[in-house]
Amino acid sequence: MSTREGQYRLGAFLLNTGHHVAAWRHPNAWSENGLNFAQYKRLAQTAEQAKFDMIFFADGVAVRREHSTDSLTRSGQIVYFEPITLLSALSAVTEHIGLVATASTTYNEPYHIARKFASLDYLSGGRAGWNVVTSATHAEARNFNREQHMDHELRYERAREFVQVVTGLWDSWTDDAFIRDKETGVYFDADKLHVLNHKGDHFSVQGPLNVARPIQGYPVIIQAGASDTGRDFAAATSEVIFTAQQTLADAQAFYADIKRQAVAYGRNPEHVKIMPGIFAVIGQTESEAKEKYDYLQSLIHPSVGLSLLSGLVGGVDLSSYPLDGPLPDLPETNLQKSRLQLVTELARRDNLTIRQLYEAVAGARGHRTIWGTPEQIADQLEEWYINEAADGFNIMPPYLPDGLDEFVEQVVPILQKRGRFRTEYEGRTLRENLGLPRPVNQFSETPIPATVS
C-alpha cells in the first residue's frame, strides 16, 4: 500500500432535510430546514467549528417532476432557499468556511452569474465557490421559455463559453485598479480596466463587470460532470471536482483519468481536488449503524423509491415493470448519461430487482454509502485517500442536523488525531484553505518569472 502524505479536504453537502430520500420523516430531522434560516445558520456554524473547507448547496431551477403526484407529495426536497441568497446570508454569520453554490450555465446569463459570485466573494471576504452545472431536466427548460432541455453536447459547448465569459468579466479590473484618491478626484486608473467585448456563438457580452476583481481573483470553480464531455470540461476548467463513486476501483479510475486530462491541459494536478460524496451512517457499533441505516430505508414509500430511480435513469417511467423483477434495458437519453450507466451497472453487478435497486440508491442517489463506527468511517476515508481515489470528501449527512453533528463530533476528531484534517484554518480565503493558487488576471497581469536565467 502506497503511503500518501497530506490532509483531506472536507465539504459539507447540505441538502434541505438531508440526503436520504426519506430524511424528513426521521423523528429527529428538521423537516422544514429548506426554508428555515436559523437552522442553516446552526449547520454552517457547526461545519465551521469543525474546520470544514466548505459548505455546498446543490441547485435546480424547477420543482423536480415526479412520475406520480403521490411521490411528489412525499418528497422533502420541494421548496428551499435559492442558494446564492442563502450563502449571502450565511456569509454574515460565519468567518472562515467556504461558501459554494451550484448555478446553471444552461438557464442563466453570464453577466448575472459573474456578478453574484463576485458579490458573494466580497461579502464573505474571499470564500465563494461556484459549482458549474448544465442542469438535467425538462422541467427546468420549461421554466425558461423552452419545451425541452438543451442537448447534452450543446449544453457543454454553452457551458465552456459561459465560463470563459464569466472569468473574462471577473478580470475586468486589475486587483489594484481602484485608487480612490480623494485629492485628485480619480477613483480608478483607466489603464487598469479591460472591456471584454465578447462575441461568441452563445453570448455577446460587452462588460466590464460592475464589481471589482473578486478577492480570490476568481471564486473557486467546481464541476461535477461525469460523462466524457463533462470530464473533459472539468479537467480543463475546474479546481474542485465533485463525483459520485461507489467502489474504490471506479473512484481510482476516475481520479487517474481526471488528473491525466488536467495534466494534458497543462495544469498542475495538485490544483484539481477530487472530492467524491460520502453518505455515512455512524453508530457506536457496526450493527447499530446498520440498524440506523435500515430504519431510514424503512421510511421510503415505494412510490418515492420508484420515482427517484426513474429520475436517475434519465426520466424513464419504471412503474409498468414489476417491482420485484429485474431492471429492463434502458435507452440512452439526452439527460445525465453517466448516472444512467452507474445505476445500470450496479443493478447488473449485484443482480438487483427494481425494488432492491431503488433501495440501494435511495440514500445517496448513487454516491458511496457506508455505515460503521467512527473509526470504521475514518478508515474508509483513509483507504480512498491513500489509494488516490480522492483528495477529500463531500460529506452527505443522511438527515439533519444529526448526520452532520455525529460526523463532526465523532469522525472529525479521529481524522485530526491522525493528522489527516486541520485543527485551524490555514488561510483567509477558500482558495488558501484548499491550497489553490490565486489566478492571474488573464488580460493585464503576467506572472513574474521566479528566476531570471
Added chain:
Amino acid sequence: MSTREGQYRLGAFLLNTGHHVAAWRHPNAWSENGLNFAQYKRLAQTAEQAKFDMIFFADGVAVRREHSTDSLTRSGQIVYFEPITLLSALSAVTEHIGLVATASTTYNEPYHIARKFASLDYLSGGRAGWNVVTSATHAEARNFNREQHMDHELRYERAREFVQVVTGLWDSWTDDAFIRDKETGVYFDADKLHVLNHKGDHFSVQGPLNVARPIQGYPVIIQAGASDTGRDFAAATSEVIFTAQQTLADAQAFYADIKRQAVAYGRNPEHVKIMPGIFAVIGQTESEAKEKYDYLQSLIHPSVGLSLLSGLVGGVDLSSYPLDGPLPDLPETNLQKSRLQLVTELARRDNLTIRQLYEAVAGARGHRTIWGTPEQIADQLEEWYINEAADGFNIMPPYLPDGLDEFVEQVVPILQKRGRFRTEYEGRTLRENLGLPRPVNQFSETPIPATVS
C-alpha cells in the same frame, strides 16, 4: 391648509458612497463603501435603530457608460455589491427593517426573480421588497446579447407580463400547502399546488416555484416609472412608488394622478404609498447647511458634471456645447423620457446654463434638494405630507455615513416628537409596517366577505 393625520413612511436610499455625484471625495466619506460589507451593516443597523421602514438599493446591470474616460474614472458609482446578495447578507444582521432591491424586468427571467425575492422574504422573515424597473441604458443591453436597449413601450409590455408571471409563481402554493406529516409521509397537500403553465408573448413559464409562498404573500412591489406608461404600470401594480419631484405643485400633481389611476384600477389609494426622494443637507444653521452643500458642489469635476447631465437627458453628448451657454433643444429618446422633461423644464424655468444645470442636478439627479436646520428639514417634509404630495420619503444621504447619521440623530427625533414617525415597529413584516394588506392567493383562496348582508 388641510390637516392630514397619520405618520410618514421613511426609506433609506443607500447609494454606495452617497447620492452626491462627488460624495466619495468628501473627507469623511466611506469611499469604498460599495464593496465593504461591514460599512453596509453599520448603515442598515443605524436605519433600523431609527425605525426606518426600509433600506433601498438601486441597481443597473452594467457599468454606466460615460462620455469620456476622464469622467468615468472620476465616478464613485462604478463597482458595488449586487443588491439581492447584499440584502440577503443584511437580513442576517437586522431584524425589523424592510429590504428593498431593484431588479430589471428587461434583463432577467421571471423564474429567477420570483425565486430570489421569495428566498429573501424567507431569509428575512417577511421583509423583502422589489423595485420593478425596465432599465435605462444601451450598456445594459450589451451585457445581455443585445445591441440596443429595448424600446420603451415594449419594455413596459414585457414588464407587465413579467410581474404577472412572478406573482403567478409566488402563488404556486397556498399558504398552508406544506403539511410535513412525518407519520403518513406526506410533505404537502396535492390540492394546494397550482402549476402556472404561463404562455405569453414574452415568456413561457411552467412553474411551480421551488420556494413556498412568500411570508408576505408577495414581497412588497415597488415602481418608479415616471412616463405615462410607467405611471400607468405603477398605478396598476405597485404598492410603493418612488419618484423624483422638485416642486410641491409637481409632486401634488403626480400624487393626485397616481392615486386617481390606482382608483380607476379598482385599488384602494391608501395601498399605494408615494415616496419622493429627498436629498437633505443638514446644518446647525441654515447658512452652515448651505456651506456644506456648496462644499460638496465644489468637489464636482466639470467632466463629471457634464457626463451626469448627458445621462439624465437620454445620453445626448453635450460636450460640444458651450458650458456657460444655454441647454440646446434635445430630441426625445427611447430611454428615460420623463427625466429628460424634468431636466429641460428646470433649465428653462431658472434660465440655467449647462454648467448651472449640472450643478443643480449633481446632488440628487433631479430629486428634491433641500438644506437647512433639522427643524427646517422637518417642516419641509411636513409641508409635502399635509398637502398630499407624499405619503413618505425616500431619504437620499448626500454622502455616507454622515448623511444618514445626521438625519437619524437630528431629524428623526423631531418627526417622532411631532407624532409623524413611529418610535417602535408596528408589525413583523415590511408589509405590516407599511400598512399594506397581505395579497390573497389569486388561484386558490377567495377573500372571505367581511359582512354578509
